[in-house]
Amino acid sequence: MYTATPNDAPWTVPALAQAKRDGRKLVMLTCYDAGFARTVDAAGIDLVLVGDSLGMVVQGHDSTLPVTVADTAYHTRCVARGLSRALLVADLPFQADASTDRALAASTELLQAGAAMVKLEGAAPHKLDVIRHLAQREIPVCAHLGLTPQSVLRLGGYKVQGREAEAARRLQEDARAVAEAGADLLVLECVPTPLAESITRESPIPTIGIGAGPHCDGQVLVLHDMLGLRSGHRRPRFVKDFLEEGGSVQGAMEAYADAVRSGTFPDAAHSYA
Numbered sequence: 285m286y287t288a289t290p291n292d293a294p295w296t297v298p299a300l301a302q303a304k305r306d307g308r309k310l311v312m313l314t315c316y317d318a319g320f321a322r323t324v325d326a327a328g329i330d331l332v333l334v335g336d337s338l339g340m341v342v343q344g345h346d347s348t349l350p351v352t353v354a355d356t357a358y359h360t361r362c363v364a365r366g367l368s369r370a371l372l373v374a375d376l377p378f379q380a381d382a383s384t385d386r387a388l389a390a391s392t393e394l395l396q397a398g399a400a401m402v403k404l405e406g407a408a409p410h411k412l413d414v415i416r417h418l419a420q421r422e423i424p425v426c427a428h429l430g431l432t433p434q435s436v437l438r439l440g441g442y443k444v445q446g447r448e449a450e451a452a453r454r455l456q457e458d459a460r461a462v463a464e465a466g467a468d469l470l471v472l473e474c475v476p477t478p479l480a481e482s483i484t485r486e487s488p489i490p491t492i493g494i495g496a497g498p499h500c501d502g503q504v505l506v507l508h509d510m511l512g513l514r515s516g517h518r519r520p521r522f523v524k525d526f527l528e529e530g531g532s533v534q535g536a537m538e539a540y541a542d543a544v545r546s547g548t549f550p551d552a553a554h555s556y557a
């Protein structure tokens with residue numbers, strides 16, 4: 285069992301790249317309030333995401349689209365007060381990254397709320413402009429490719445991405461482009477295991493998978509999912525309830541961290557071939 289090490293130095297952005305070079309897996313969980321943040325931190329989780337999934341698991345909407353910058357800033361402030369070691373990432377909500385001006389204003393608000401990095405979905409030309417704009421202004425950026433839930437209306441549902449050869453090629457190119465634009469980290473959501481493996485091998489920045497197989501540099505799950513709470517939609521294949529084996533909330537987080545670090549999660553049953 286992984287033992288919490290509260291004396292460990294707080295995470296920094298350069299330490300993420302070092303972890304990739306060292307082959308140390310990064311463990312990430314979403315979190316939306318201070319109580320859970322204290323527990324996530326004590327469990328030795330490396331990265332905490334105030335995801336716009338809060339629109340679904342906290343607010344009860346059926347997509348992430350209704351979430352605002354004010355909502356995300358509020359939850360970021362709550363979570364930041366509970367953390368002393370984990371690196372805090374906050375999602376830029378739907379259309380907060382529609383222009384460089386809006387993205388800079390929203391990101392400033394989120395960093396001033398306590399985040400150390402902002403995350404944004406996609407690699408369209410204007411998104412690459414936003415990544416460059418933020419990176420040049422000393423704002424760490426996490427990119428997010430594959431299934432991008434803010435695109436749900438045009439995608440027609442939450443489906444695995446990059447299955448066709450052409451789509452796979454485009455994803456691989458997008459991964460190159462976001463790193464080139466200055467992203468520090470890359471979330472890959474719902475992509476076939478071999479594609480995520482190939483992107484990870486090529487990527488100069490660490491990849492964090494969710495439904496992207498075991499070969500990413502790290503993993504992320506939605507907190508409610510790994511504690512077995514009903515998510516409102518059909519349970520995605522990549523979700524595993526760690527509460528049973530963990531025995532307590534902190535135990536579940538430690539079991540998840542152990543499984544990611546030892547390479548036993550995700551297995552084939554929790555990945556897309």
Ligand SMILES: Nc1nc(=O)c2c([nH]1)NC[C@@H]1CN(c3ccc(C(=O)N[C@@H](CCC(=O)O)C(=O)O)cc3)CN21
Pocket residue numbers: 337340341348431433442443444474506508509515517518519520521522
């Ligand atoms: N609670 C929760 N967990 C999440 O992981 C999550 C959210 N909410 N909200 C935002 C998005 C939506 N997500 C989802 C939702 C459903 C599937 C899903 O059911 N996928 C199918 C894929 C089928 C296919 O294309 O082959 C699956 O069977 O896993 C995947 C990701 C991930 N994110």
Ligand SMILES: CC(C)C(=O)C(=O)O
Pocket residue numbers: 314333334335336337338375471473494504505506
């Ligand atoms: C699922 C993760 C990667 C996310 O973006 C969120 O929780 O909003």
Ligand SMILES: [Mg+2]
Pocket residue numbers: 335336337348375433
């Ligand atoms: Mg999100």
